[in-house]
Each structure stands twice: as structure tokens, then as C-alpha cells.
Amino acid sequence: MRRPKSREFRKQQRLSEENEIKLLNSWIQSQKPDSGSNPMSFPPLPPKSPIGRIDDNTFSRYAGVTRFHQLPLSNNTKDGLREAKFVDMTDIQRASLPHALCGRDILGAAKTGSGKTLAFIIPVLEKLYRERWGPEDGVGSIIISPTRELASQLFDVLKSVGKHHNFSAGLLIGGRKDVETEKERVNELNILICTPGRLLQHMDETPNFDCSQMQVLVLDEADRILDSGFKKELNAIISQLPKHRQTLLFSATQTKSIQDLARLSLKDPEYLSVHEESVTATPTHLKQIVMAVPLDQKLDMLWSFIKSHLQSKILVFLSSCKQVKFVFEAFKKLHPGIPLKCLHGRMKQERRMAIYSYFCEKRSVLFSTDVAARGLDFNKAVDWVVQVDCPENVASYIHRVGRTARYKSMGKSVLFLMPSEMKMLEKLEAAKVPVRFNKPRKELLQPVSGLLAAFLVKHPDLQYRAQRAFITYLRSIHIQKDKEIFDVTKLPIDEFSASLGLPMTPKVRFLNQKIKSKTLVTQPTLAEPEDSKKENVLEASSEKSDISGTDDEEAEKDLLLANDTLNEEGKASEIGDVIPATRILKKKKLKINVHRPVGSRVVFDDEGNTLPPLARIADTQSGQDTFMLDPEEKAKYYRKMREELKKADKEDKLAQRQRLREKRIKEKIKWKGGNGEEEDNQDDISGSEDETANRQRKRSKVYFDSDSDAGEGDAITGKQTAVTLEEQEALALNLINSMRS
Numbered sequence: 001m002r003r004p005k006s007r008e009f010r011k012q013q014r015l016s017e018e019n020e021i022k023l024l025n026s027w028i029q030s031q032k033p034d035s036g037s038n039p040m041s042f043p044p045l046p047p048k049s050p051i052g053r054i055d056d057n058t059f060s061r062y063a064g065v066t067r068f069h070q071l072p073l074s075n076n077t078k079d080g081l082r083e084a085k086f087v088d089m090t091d092i093q094r095a096s097l098p099h100a101l102c103g104r105d106i107l108g109a110a111k112t113g114s115g116k117t118l119a120f121i122i123p124v125l126e127k128l129y130r131e132r133w134g135p136e137d138g139v140g141s142i143i144i145s146p147t148r149e150l151a152s153q154l155f156d157v158l159k160s161v162g163k164h165h166n167f168s169a170g171l172l173i174g175g176r177k178d179v180e181t182e183k184e185r186v187n188e189l190n191i192l193i194c195t196p197g198r199l200l201q202h203m204d205e206t207p208n209f210d211c212s213q214m215q216v217l218v219l220d221e222a223d224r225i226l227d228s229g230f231k232k233e234l235n236a237i238i239s240q241l242p243k244h245r246q247t248l249l250f251s252a253t254q255t256k257s258i259q260d261l262a263r264l265s266l267k268d269p270e271y272l273s274v275h276e277e278s279v280t281a282t283p284t285h286l287k288q289i290v291m292a293v294p295l296d297q298k299l300d301m302l303w304s305f306i307k308s309h310l311q312s313k314i315l316v317f318l319s320s321c322k323q324v325k326f327v328f329e330a331f332k333k334l335h336p337g338i339p340l341k342c343l344h345g346r347m348k349q350e351r352r353m354a355i356y357s358y359f360c361e362k363r364s365v366l367f368s369t370d371v372a373a374r375g376l377d378f379n380k381a382v383d384w385v386v387q388v389d390c391p392e393n394v395a396s397y398i399h400r401v402g403r404t405a406r407y408k409s410m411g412k413s414v415l416f417l418m419p420s421e422m423k424m425l426e427k428l429e430a431a432k433v434p435v436r437f438n439k440p441r442k443e444l445l446q447p448v449s450g451l452l453a454a455f456l457v458k459h460p461d462l463q464y465r466a467q468r469a470f471i472t473y474l475r476s477i478h479i480q481k482d483k484e485i486f487d488v489t490k491l492p493i494d495e496f497s498a499s500l501g502l503p504m505t506p507k508v509r510f511l512n513q514k515i516k517s518k519t520l521v522t523q524p525t526l527a528e529p530e531d532s533k534k535e536n537v538l539e540a541s542s543e544k545s546d547i548s549g550t551d552d553e554e555a556e557k558d559l560l561l562a563n564d565t566l567n568e569e570g571k572a573s574e575i576g577d578v579i580p581a582t583r584i585l586k587k588k589k590l591k592i593n594v595h596r597p598v599g600s601r602v603v604f605d606d607e608g609n610t611l612p613p614l615a616r617i618a619d620t621q622s623g624q625d626t627f628m629l630d631p632e633e634k635a636k637y638y639r640k641m642r643e644e645l646k647k648a649d650k651e652d653k654l655a656q657r658q659r660l661r662e663k664r665i666k667e668k669i670k671w672k673g674g675n676g677e678e679e680d681n682q683d684d685i686s687g688s689e690d691e692t693a694n695r696q697r698k699r700s701k702v703y704f705d706s707d708s709d710a711g712e713g714d715a716i717t718g719k720q721t722a723v724t725l726e727e728q729e730a731l732a733l734n735l736i737n738s739m740r741s
């Protein structure tokens with residue numbers, strides 16, 4: 001238990017803090033032009049410069065300053081850093097901290113995993129400390145992150161490094177239910193770490209929410225927060241922040257857009273891009289591979305990859321939530337022998353955080369959308385980043401692969417590129433991303449589409465997911481901005497659908513229209529079948545094929561990395577490298593994907609691994625190995641399989657429809673029977689008040705709108721039957737008399 005500190009001790013502490021603050025402030029004063037001497041042994045900063053990268057001069061001046069304790073920092077921060085085992089500064093920390101500590105605006109750019117978080121957390125703590133910020137001062141700093149997981153990670157770093165400070169900090173992210181409690185407390189918080197949406201929600205809804213005194217604004221992953229996705233929110237947020245503030249922007253892919261900077265009203269910012277001169281834009285200890293994988297072999301390739309890396313921690317990127325859900329559910333049913341998890345934006349927040357924490361701790365495969373692409377620093381290093389679907393641009397590629405090879409650790413990544421996406425290689429090369437182009441060893445592929453087809457027949461929910469995955473994938477390609485890379489009309493959609501295990505290709509209206517319009521423009525003969533158009537594309541590119549490469553030591557060790565890499569340097573610099581991909585596409589006609597007969601069982605070997613369907617087909621097809629069949633035979637075989645699947649699917653649907661019909665009829669009969677009883681009862685019960693009320697109640701359930709009318713009607717009838725015989729005789733007499741007169 002900590003003993004309460006004595007009054008004398010607290011007084012001493014306050015005094016020493018005051019002295020410390022004075023010293024720190026005078027150092028900052030000394031950095032201004034025309035200032036006097038430097039009160040600390042810390043070297044003077046270079047004079048302020050217009051936007052430009054940090055120059056050699058800066059580094060030589062700071063050559064001796066490589067450790068945190070050499071910086072003019074408060075003891076609280078130094079203690080926090082030391083306890084968190086941060087001793088030596090990384091390049092971006094060395095370059096930006098002196099400027100940021102002086103209160104300058106910063107545009108910081110450095111490779112992924114290079115320590116940008118501390119480059120803004122430390123200045124935030126120091127600024128508030130020097131300003132003697134207290135609970136009554138309210139919000140002193142806002143740190144904005146594009147995703148909830150990243151915000152939570154930043155919050156952890158803040159808690160650890162800032163633990164000796166007395167600031168209150170809050171994590172404000174969407175998806176948390178306790179927004180009301182947050183509203184009550186948000187004004188007491190000094191440092192807010194938040195996502196744009198939640199911050200804006202507080203700005204709009206929380207009574208007296210006040211950030212008019214805010215000192216430091218930080219945008220982590222600044223280019224992402226400044227892009228069109230967050231434009232509205234960010235503009236609304238900025239309009240409510242004080243103009244006089246320090247602004248720090250950090251990202252591995254920094255924006256230099258003047259428009260963006262104008263939105264933020266930066267004041268003469270320092271642009272610190274410490275790796276701009278670096279030969280590569282990605283970490284040097286990251287090995288990056290690109291493989292040509294046709295769309296319909298992506299799942300086979302992914303499955304084979306996972307099966308051959310069961311001891312690794314793997315992060316898999318797919319383009320949409322639906323894709324993630326389907327691949328996760330489908331692979332789970334196949335029991336690969338490693339835990340599988342999935343993460344996407346449609347999940348409940350608690351679940352998201354639980355999965356994020358699990359993946360931080362455990363060896364597993366995490367299927368994710370781009371929600372995990374930026375900033376996340378999974379505790380125990382990720383071994384592999386697998387990009388099954390091509391990222392939307394180079395920046396996105398850099399962030400995705402940046403989830404591995406962080407700080408000083410090693411990492412590997414592989415990107416599956418379809419033949420139509422090979423332009424991406426040029427773009428990566430232009431952005432100094434060194435990738436090595438490998439051909440997959442298709443003899444080691446373990447096809448899964450046959451198994452999936454069987455699962456889909458058994459599990460209609462999975463079939464539904466597959467359809468959604470199919471459609472959203474095509475849509476994701478359709479809406480991509482970069483039309484040089486993404487062309488939905490070039491995709492082999494039937495084969496893709498079959499590879500997901502779908503018995504029939506779902507109809508995609510936008511695609512049909514697009515193909516039609518394209519055909520109208522480019523094809524004089526409308527009658528030409530789609531297949532032959534694909535053939536043309538294929539033939540045209542395969543002419544360039546036939547490039548042989550050299551052996552690669554590591555490639556040989558790896559199941560999926562071909563031993564015929566295409567150039568000696570292991571780079572994908574010659575874009576001619578793309579050609580083997582088209583060769584694979586051509587061989588696509590051999591269709592490694594097999595649609596197994598409906599209802600056939602998934603077979604596991606002795607160790608619980610699923611047997612590839614081809615192995616089984618080889619056994620079951622009367623001793624004939626389908627691998628050995630000639631292409632025409634194979635094509636015939638697969639056509640037959642497909643037909644069978646279609647037939648079975650149709651029969652299933654009919655049976656299901658019949659079942660539903662029968663169920664409906666049964667319900668109808670039951671319902672009618674109930675009502676009949678009610679009507680019968682009505683006949684029996686006329687006259688009795690209780691029973692009339694009972695009848696009214698029963699009726700009101702069915703005829704909700706006519707409830708009250710029915711009641712009144714019944715009441716009138718009741719009165720009429722209550723007229724006595726004498727009265728009726730008197731009435732009749734009156735009537736006869738009146739007729740006579």
C-alpha cells in the first residue's frame with residue numbers, strides 16, 4: 001500500500017516541479033529567434049524553415065542526442081518512458097520531438113512501426129505539464145484516430161508513458177454503450193483519445209462540452225482522417241476547436257495536399273519525413289512477395305497457405321465484411337488446425353476488442369477488412385500479412401503490410417494479384433516498395449471449392465453468405481477509383497462463383513449492365529460470347545509469356561513460393577513478370593477447383609486434416625485420376641459436376657418450397673379452426689353479458705380496427721331482444737290503429 005505523502009513532501013514536490021517547468025519553458029524561449037542563451041545543455045534547434053524535409057544539418061546537430069533522457073522532458077515523462085523500457089529514440093522521435101516540444105506544428109512521416117505514437121504522445125504530456133494543466137482546465141488535448149482499435153491502443157500507450165502525470169484521459173469511441181456516463185464526465189477529462197464520429201457526437205450532444213482551451217490537436221493516420229471518408233466530420237470538429245493551438249499530424253503515408261493543410265490552418269509546419277531518402281518506403285526487414293493468383297484460385301491458395309503455415313500468426317486482408325464473414329465461416333468448417341478469428345466494422349464493439357486482444361496474444365489467423373490496416377501494433381509480432389484482395393492503392397498496401405515487421409522485428413507479406421491487377425506492381429515499384437514476384441507452386445495447391453460446394457448444400461446460411469461475398473466483392477471492384485487496376489468486366493465471374501462453392505452464378509445487375517455497355521462500345525459483334533472475349537484477353541497477354549527465372553533459396557523452402565522466381569534481384573521491377581500469371585489463367589481451364597458431388601462427405605485424414613477433394617476424386621472415379629485426364633475430358637467432367645450440383649440445388653429448392661407450402665397450409669387450417677370455434681361460440685352465447693364481453697375480447701384480437709363498433713352493435717341487439725311480449729302486443733296494436741286511421 002502506498003503511504004500518504006506528507007504536506008512537507010508535497011510542498012517540496014510542487015517546488016521542484018515549478019523549477020522544472022521554469023527551466024523547460026526557458027529552453028523553449030531560447031529556441032525562438034533572437035533569444036538569449038540556452039539554459040540547458042540541449043543543442044539549439046535549426047531555424048524555422050518553410051515546408052521541406054528534415055535536412056542533414058538537423059541530424060548532425062542532434063547527432064549526440066539519441067536517448068529520451070537527453071531531451072528536455074519532465075521527470076514524470078522520463079520515468080514513464082524508462083518504466084515502459086523506452087530508452088533510445090527512433091528516427092522520427094529524434095527528428096520531431098525537439099520541434100514538437102517547442103510548440104511547432106508538425107507534419108511527420110515515417111515508415112510503419114517506426115515509433116510515431118511516442119512522437120506525439122510525449123509532446124502532448126509535456127505541453128499540458130508545462131501549462132500546469134489541472135482537472136478544472138478541462139480538455140487540453142485531443143488525439144484523433146481513424147479506428148476504435150487504434151484509439152484504444154494509443155490510450156494504452158498514453159496510460160503507460162503518462163502514468164506519473166496527474167492528467168485525466170478518456171477513450172471516446174463509437175460502439176460503446178456508456179455514452180451517457182461519458183457525457184457526464186467528458187468535461188473533466190484533460191486528454192481525449194477518440195474517433196471522429198464519437199468526438200463529434202459529444203460536440204453536438206453533450207451539454208457544456210467545452211474544448212475552447214484545447215492546446216494540442218493530434219491526427220494519427222492523418223492522411224486517412226483528412227481523406228473524403230471523414231471529411232464532413234473533421235470539418236465540423238475543426239470548426240469547433242480554437243484556432244490558436246499546436247497541431248501534430250503523423251502517418252506513414254503523409255499528405256502534402258495544400259488543401260488538407262489549409263483546412264487545418266497549420267502555422268508554418270515542420271515537414272519531417274525521416275525516411276524520404278530511404279531506398280524503400282516499407283521497413284527494410286520486411287520481405288514482400290507478390291503472387292499471381294487468378295480470382296477463382298484465391299481461396300485454394302489462401303487455404304493452402306494457411307495449412308502450410310500452421311505455426312505462424314497470420315493477418316489476412318479481404319475487401320469487405322461479407323468476404324471476411326464468408327471465408328471465416330467456411331474455413332472454420334474445414335478445421336485447418338490453427339485458431340481462426342475475424343474482425344470487421346459490423347461487429348459489436350466488445351467483440352471487436354476481444355478479438356483484437358486475442359490476436360495480440362495468440363498464434364492464430366485473423367481475417368480482417370481494412371479496419372485492421374492502420375496503426376495496429378499487435379503485441380506478439382505478426383509473422384505474415386496476406387492480402388487476398390488487392391488494396392485500393394499503394395498507401396493502403398503500405399499500411400496493411402506494416403502490421404508486420406514492426407520496430408526491429410522481422411516480417412513477411414504476400415499479395416495475391418489477379419492477372420488484371422498487374423498494374424499494381426508498377427505502382428508499388430514507383431513508390432519504392434520492393435516486392436518479389438513469385439509463381440505459386442500449383443502442384444501444392446489444396447483446392448477447397450469442392451468441399452465448400454458440399455458445405456453450401458448442407459448449410460443454406462453459408463450459401464447465403466457465399467452469395468453476399470460474391471456480390472460485394474464484385475461491387476468492391478466496381479467502385480474502386482483506380483480503373484487501371486480494377487476492371488470488373490475482366491473478372492471470370494462464373495469461375496469465381498464456383499470457387500466459392502456456389503452452384504450457380506448469382507445475377508449481378510450492375511455487372512450485366514456494365515458488360516453490355518462495354519460490349520456495345522468495344523465489340524462490333526454483339527453476338528460474340530463472353531467466353532471468347534475472355535479468351536481474347538488471355539491469348540493477347542499470353543503471347544508475352546515464357547520467361548524463366550532463377551532459383552531462390554527461401555522460395556524452395558516455402559511450400560507456396562515457387563522455385564522459378566522471375567529475376568535475380570528478387571524484385572518485381574520488370575513488369576514482364578506478370579506474364580506467368582496469364583499462363584496460370586490459361587491453365588485455369590484445367591480448373592483446380594473441383595465441385596464434388598452433392599452430399600459427399602468431408603473426409604479427414606488421421607491427423608484431422610481435411611483431404612483435398614482431388615485426392616478423393618482420384619480414388620472414387622473408378623480408379624481414374626482426374627489430374628491425369630486430358631483437358632477436354634476434364635472439362636467434360638467438371639461440366640457434369642456442375643450440372644449435378646445445379647440439379648441438386650434445384651431439387652433442394654423445390655423440396656424446401658414444398659415444405660414451406662405445407663407448413664403454411666397447416667397454419668392456415670389451424671387458424672381457421674380456431675376462428676370457426678369462435679364463430680360457433682358466438683351463436684351459443686348470445687344473451688349472456690359475460691360471454692358477450694368475452695366474444696368482444698376475442699374479436700378485438702383479430703379485428704383490431706373494428707373493435708369498438710362490434711361491441712356497440714352487440715349491445716343494441718341485446719336491448720332489442722329484451723322487449724317483453726306485452727310491449728310487443730301493444731306496439732302491434734298501435735301500428736294497426738295508425739294504419740286504420
Ligand SMILES: Nc1ncnc2c1ncn2[C@@H]1O[C@H](COP(=O)(O)OP(=O)(O)OP(=O)(O)O)[C@@H](O)[C@H]1O
Nearest residue numbers: 086088089090112113114115116117252375377407
Ligand atoms: N523508442 C523506442 N524504443 C523501443 N521501442 C519503441 C520505441 N518507439 C516505439 N517503439 C515500439 O515500436 C512499435 C511501433 O511503434 P508505433 O506503433 O508507434 O509505430 P508507428 O510508426 O505509429 O506505426 P504505424 O505507422 O503502423 O502506425 C511499438 O511496439 C512501440 O512500442
